[in-house]
Amino acid sequence: MMPLQSIWMMKISLMWLLISIFIGGLILIEKAAGVLPAVWGLLSVHYELAIWGWMVQFIIGTAYWMFPKFLTGTRRGPEWAAWSVVVLLNAGVISLISSVLPQFGYLPKLGRGLILLSILAFVTLTWKRVVTYRNHSH
Amino acid sequence: MPTSTRWFVRSGMVYFLLGVILAFLSEFELFSKISLLPVYWHMLVIGWITQLIIGVSVWMFPRKYRDKKKRESILVWTTFWSLNLGLILRFISEPILHLYPGSTLLNGVVILSALLQVTAFLCYIAEIWPRLQPRKKRRQKSKKREVNA
Numbered sequence: 001m002m003p004l005q006s007i008w009m010m011k012i013s014l015m016w017l018l019i020s021i022f023i024g025g026l027i028l029i030e031k032a033a034g035v036l037p038a039v040w041g042l043l044s045v046h047y048e049l050a051i052w053g054w055m056v057q058f059i060i061g062t063a064y065w066m067f068p069k070f071l072t073g074t075r076r077g078p079e080w081a082a083w084s085v086v087v088l089l090n091a092g093v094i095s096l097i098s099s100v101l102p103q104f105g106y107l108p109k110l111g112r113g114l115i116l117l118s119i120l121a122f123v124t125l126t127w128k129r130v131v132t133y134r135n136h137s138h
Numbered sequence: 139m140p141t142s143t144r145w146f147v148r149s150g151m152v153y154f155l156l157g158v159i160l161a162f163l164s165e166f167e168l169f170s171k172i173s174l175l176p177v178y179w180h181m182l183v184i185g186w187i188t189q190l191i192i193g194v195s196v197w198m199f200p201r202k203y204r205d206k207k208k209r210e211s212i213l214v215w216t217t218f219w220s221l222n223l224g225l226i227l228r229f230i231s232e233p234i235l236h237l238y239p240g241s242t243l244l245n246g247v248v249i250l251s252a253l254l255q256v257t258a259f260l261c262y263i264a265e266i267w268p269r270l271q272p273r274k275k276r277r278q279k280s281k282k283r284e285v286n287a
Contacts, residue, residue: 001273002200010270014263021259025252028228031235032248050183058191066198 002065005082009061012090016053020046045097052115053093060085060122067129071136077125085125088118139197142214146193149222153185172233184255185225192217192262202268213265217258224254 023039023046030036064082069075076082095111098104157178164174196214228251231244238244 002270004272007270007272011267014267017259018263021256025256028232028252028255029249031232032245032252055183055187055191058195062195 003076003082005079005086006061006065008086009057009064009089012086013054013057013061016049016057016093020049020054024050041100045100048093048096052089052096057089057093060089063126064122067126068131068133069129071133076129081121081125085118085121088114088121092118142211142218143193143197145218146189146196149218150186150189150193153181153189153225157181157186171237173236174233177229177233180225180228184221189221192221195266199266199269200273202271213261217261217265220254220261221258224251224258227251227254 023042026036026039027043027046030039064076064085070077092111092114095107095114099107099111160174160178160181163169164178227247231247231251235244235248
C-alpha cells in the first residue's frame, strides 16, 4: 500500500517538475526568440527544482514506499520521521528558489541546510530497510 | 515489463551513452566552437535519469483504471514520442544556435523542441497523478464505478 508520505512527496515533486519544465521551456524559447531576457534570472530555479524538487524527491518517495518493510512494529519506521523528510526537503527547496529575489539573498544557506537535514532523516529512516528476507525463517 | 517502459529505458540508455561521449568530446579543442554543456546536462538529466524514472513509474505504479489501458497508453506514448522528438530537435539545434543568429529555421526548431518537451511532461503528469492515491481510496472509486456501470 502506498503510504501517504510517498503520495505527498511524489505529487509535490510532479508540481515542481511542472514549474521547472515551464521555466526551462521559457529559457529555451528565449534562446531562440530573444524576447524575454529576464527569464535567465530563473536559471538556478530551473535546475534546483529539477534536481531537488523533482528527481530526488520522487526517488525518495518511491524508495520509502517500495523498500522492504519491517516485519514487526511500524512497517516503515516512525511516521513523524517520514513527515519530517517531506517538510524539510520542501522547505529547503522553497528557500533555495526564493533566494533569486535580492531581499532573500541569505536563503541558500538555510535551503541547503534544510535539504541536508532531510537527507539525513531519509538515510536514517531507510538504512535498516536495505535488507533481504530471503533466508528469514517464519 | 510493458513495451513503453522498455522504450523509455532503452532510449534513456542511448542518451546516457551519448552524454558520456559528448563529455569526452567536449575536452577536445575541435569541438570548442559549439555549445555542448547544456546538451550534455539535458542528455543526462532528462534523456537518461528522467526517462528511466518515467519508464519505471509507468510500469510499477498502481493503475487507476485497470479497464482503461488504452487511455493510459495514449498518454504514455505521447509522452515518449514528444519527449524524444523534442530532445532530438533540441540536441541538433541548440549547440549551433549561436553560430547562425537570426536563422528562422533554427529558431523555429528550438521553439518547437521546447513545446514538445513541455507537452511530454504535461502528458506524463496527467498519466501518473491519478495513480498516486492510497489503496483504500482506489478500491472505493473502482467499486463506485462498478456499481455505476
